[in-house]
Amino acid sequence: MRLLDLLKITARSLRKNKLRSFLTTLGVIIGVGAVIAMLAIGNGTRQSIQEQISSLGTNVITVTPDAFAQGGVRQEAGSIATLTQADADALAGASPAVRYVSPAVRATVQALAAGRNWRTNVFGAYPAYFNIRVLALQAGTRYTERDERVAAKVCVVGATVARALFGTTDVVGQHLRLGRIPFLIIGVLAERGQSSTGQDQDDLILAPFATVQKRILAGTFIRQIFLSAQSEARIPEAAASVSAMLRERHRLAPGVANDFTVRTQADIGATATTTSRSLTVLLASVASISLLVGGIGIMNIMLVSVTERTREIGIRLAIGARSRDVLRQFLFEAVVLSIAGGLLGIGLGLGLAQLAGRALNLTTTVSFPSVALAFLFSSVVGVFFGWYPARKAARLNPIDALHYE
Amino acid sequence: MTPAAPSFQAPLPADAKAGAPTPNGQPKPSGSPLVRLRGLTKTYQTGDVVVRALRGIDLDVPTGQLLAIMGASGSGKSTLMNIMGCLDVPTSGQYWLNGQAVGKLSRDELAGLRNRELGFVFQGYNLLPGTSAYDNVELPLLYAGRMATPERQQRVRAALAAVGLAGREAALPHQLSGGQQQRVAIARALINDPVLILADEPTGNLDTRTSVEVMAILQRLNAERGITVVLVTHEKDIAGFADRTIVFRDGRIVTDAPVPDKQIATEVLAHLPPVEP
Numbered sequence: 001m002r003l004l005d006l007l008k009i010t011a012r013s014l015r016k017n018k019l020r021s022f023l024t025t026l027g028v029i030i031g032v033g034a035v036i037a038m039l040a041i042g043n044g045t046r047q048s049i050q051e052q053i054s055s056l057g058t059n060v061i062t063v064t065p066d067a068f069a070q071g072g073v074r075q076e077a078g079s080i081a082t083l084t085q086a087d088a089d090a091l092a093g094a095s096p097a098v099r100y101v102s103p104a105v106r107a108t109v110q111a112l113a114a115g116r117n118w119r120t121n122v123f124g125a126y127p128a129y130f131n132i133r134v135l136a137l138q139a140g141t142r143y144t145e146r147d148e149r150v151a152a153k154v155c156v157v158g159a160t161v162a163r164a165l166f167g168t169t170d171v172v173g174q175h176l177r178l179g180r181i182p183f184l185i186i187g188v189l190a191e192r193g194q195s196s197t198g199q200d201q202d203d204l205i206l207a208p209f210a211t212v213q214k215r216i217l218a219g220t221f222i223r224q225i226f227l228s229a230q231s232e233a234r235i236p237e238a239a240a241s242v243s244a245m246l247r248e249r250h251r252l253a254p255g256v257a258n259d260f261t262v263r264t265q266a267d268i269g270a271t272a273t274t275t276s277r278s279l280t281v282l283l284a285s286v287a288s289i290s291l292l293v294g295g296i297g298i299m300n301i302m303l304v305s306v307t308e309r310t311r312e313i314g315i316r317l318a319i320g321a322r323s324r325d326v327l328r329q330f331l332f333e334a335v336v337l338s339i340a341g342g343l344l345g346i347g348l349g350l351g352l353a354q355l356a357g358r359a360l361n362l363t364t365t366v367s368f369p370s371v372a373l374a375f376l377f378s379s380v381v382g383v384f385f386g387w388y389p390a391r392k393a394a395r396l397n398p399i400d401a402l403h404y405e
Numbered sequence: 406m407t408p409a410a411p412s413f414q415a416p417l418p419a420d421a422k423a424g425a426p427t428p429n430g431q432p433k434p435s436g437s438p439l440v441r442l443r444g445l446t447k448t449y450q451t452g453d454v455v456v457r458a459l460r461g462i463d464l465d466v467p468t469g470q471l472l473a474i475m476g477a478s479g480s481g482k483s484t485l486m487n488i489m490g491c492l493d494v495p496t497s498g499q500y501w502l503n504g505q506a507v508g509k510l511s512r513d514e515l516a517g518l519r520n521r522e523l524g525f526v527f528q529g530y531n532l533l534p535g536t537s538a539y540d541n542v543e544l545p546l547l548y549a550g551r552m553a554t555p556e557r558q559q560r561v562r563a564a565l566a567a568v569g570l571a572g573r574e575a576a577l578p579h580q581l582s583g584g585q586q587q588r589v590a591i592a593r594a595l596i597n598d599p600v601l602i603l604a605d606e607p608t609g610n611l612d613t614r615t616s617v618e619v620m621a622i623l624q625r626l627n628a629e630r631g632i633t634v635v636l637v638t639h640e641k642d643i644a645g646f647a648d649r650t651i652v653f654r655d656g657r658i659v660t661d662a663p664v665p666d667k668q669i670a671t672e673v674l675a676h677l678p679p680v681e682p
């Protein structure tokens with residue numbers, strides 16, 4: 001039988017049972033739709049995490065203290081934090097691959113101005129921090145090396161802080177108080193909006209490191225050291241020399257574990273990517289299960305259909321259909337159903353991805369491979385689950401089929 | 406295939422009642438019969454119950470004959486028809502169709518035989534429901550293999566015209582009367598130019614006039630195309646349109662005789678009272 005004739009016969013019999021055909025494909029429609037939407041959500045999440053990471057700045061390396069060294073080897077009493085400003089300053093000369101360095105501290109403070117107050121974080125870091133994190137200003141200027149040297153009482157505020165205290169972002173030249181200390185606002189950060197974890201990235205104040213450490217925290221430990229490498233390619237080189245220099249400065253004998261952790265942007269990216277990839281895999285496998293269920297639905301309905309149409313098969317056999325004609329007919333029906341389901345499912349998936357993107361505030365991107373994969377999978381489902389019922393139909397005995405009640 | 410069989414391409418008159426069988430259309434009895442059955446038995450076993458539906462049938466049907474099979478209900482007529490139609494296999498015995506031993510054929514070869522050499526007409530019509538007359542008649546051509554679409558269309562139309570259904574191509578079975586459905590079934594049976602048409606109680610569900618109309622078509626196919634026809638009937642009148650009648654009882658042939666005064670269906674039709682509108 002010619003393919004065209006087979007198509008004709010298939011179309012005829014599917015048209016005869018429109019509702020059943022639709023219900024059969026529903027499982028595949030939902031399955032394929034779910035796979036595509038889930039992959040899109042997974043990709044969107046990964047992308048937003050990636051954006052987040054690159055918003056950290058370019059070529060960023062961070063060093064954080066480990067409060068307790070593994071194995072309890074470290075002896076220095078009371079030394080909870082292991083990084084100092086001196087460490088940070090020394091790292092500037094660790095390697096030519098290192099471009100900027102800044103220590104960083106953070107304090108949670110109550111900011112006051114014009115009779116209003118606002119609880120926020122104040123970050124103390126060198127002016128280089130603006131370069132490392134690639135922070136832009138929407139108004140005013142950043143503080144200078146001189147401000148740093150003299151622990152000037154100046155600050156740069158995020159838009160959220162500005163609005164909370166003054167009701168506007170036009171606040172350069174205004175004063176605010178952190179505790180009892182008055183600060184002059186010399187700049188306002190460009191707005192960055194929410195992070196993918198839902199944090200407001202504009203809810204912060206930046207001030208010179210010395211100012212925050214001496215005037216607000218009154219301590220010597222630091223929370224973190226930020227560095228940037230000369231280029232992305234030189235990140236590993238920079239990270240290695242940072243590590244080596246800190247071990248030397250901390251007098252760690254060979255074999256003793258680091259009392260600090262060096263993370264490069266690539267590390268952070270890798271962790272995040274792994275996390276979001278496993279999220280994608282999880283979502284996709286849940287969706288695949290629904291596709292599988294859809295396939296079983298096809299098989300179920302095809303089996304019912306074979307039983308229901310036993311007489312039809314008998315008639316076809318009586319007028320000369322061979323086993324393979326019957327096999328092909330039913331297999332073809334299953335494949336056409338699942339491919340139709342696949343196509344409709346792609347539509348559904350695109351719609352769901354759009355909706356989910358809006359609801360989760362993500363840019364969901366439906367990739368071509370995911371569509372191709374879902375489509376391929378749906379046709380494989382058709383062949384796989386259509387095979388058994390089709391074979392069952394093809395093996396019927398003509399006379400038994402004809403006399404089937 | 407019988408090369409002697411007239412080509413299908415010779416169109417028949419569209420109206421079934423118009424054409425009378427021509428005497429020279431009657432084929433001469435040839436050497437080997439179209440159907441030869443020897444010692445055919447069929448035993449059904451359902452649980453403990455054993456039914457011997459056929460108990461040794463010996464039968465020759467020469468090419469071109471119109472044979473009627475009669476007999477009480479349950480005497481094995483349909484069983485024999487199904488075996489002759491290659492839909493079922495005998496428990497024992499031999500069947501030659503056109504000199505070919507059917508018992509040796511594979512499942513696909515049997516399908517090929519049913520498709521090209523045999524045509525079925527059932528009591529219950531057995532049309533595909535929800536499928537137009539045209540599509541029903543076309544189906545055996547689709548299974549037969551490659552054929553150019555215009556030729557196929559022409560053949561389907563000609564076959565429907567031959568049974569008096571020109572113009573009803575698009576009709577669905579449930580939109581047709583019983584007689585019309587049976588005519589669609591006949592058109593389907595003859596679309597591949599078979600050598601043998603097997604009709605199991607083709608008029609069983611039809612009124613007298615429609616029955617005679619159906620018989621007229623079968624007689625005409627038999628006479629003009631030399632198609633051998635075997636038909637099962639319970640009615641003596643219908644058997645009267647055949648060349649020969651055999652009677653079954655309990656799985657055996659008890660009577661086998663030529664019909665002394667064969668009726669011509671078109672003539673009988675002319676004498677029937679006209680249909681009430």
Ligand SMILES: Nc1ncnc2c1ncn2[C@@H]1O[C@H](COP(=O)(O)OP(=O)(O)OP(=O)(O)O)[C@@H](O)[C@H]1O
Pocket residue numbers: 449450451456457458476477478479480481482483484485
């Ligand atoms: N598939 C089957 N299984 C068991 N017994 C069967 C089967 N088909 C037919 N029979 C039995 O075989 C016998 C012959 O049946 P068959 O259908 O050939 O009769 P028939 O002469 O065609 O009768 P009718 O005139 O009523 O159509 C019956 O006794 C019937 O019950």
Ligand SMILES: [Mg+2]
Pocket residue numbers: 482483484605
């Ligand atoms: Mg019967």
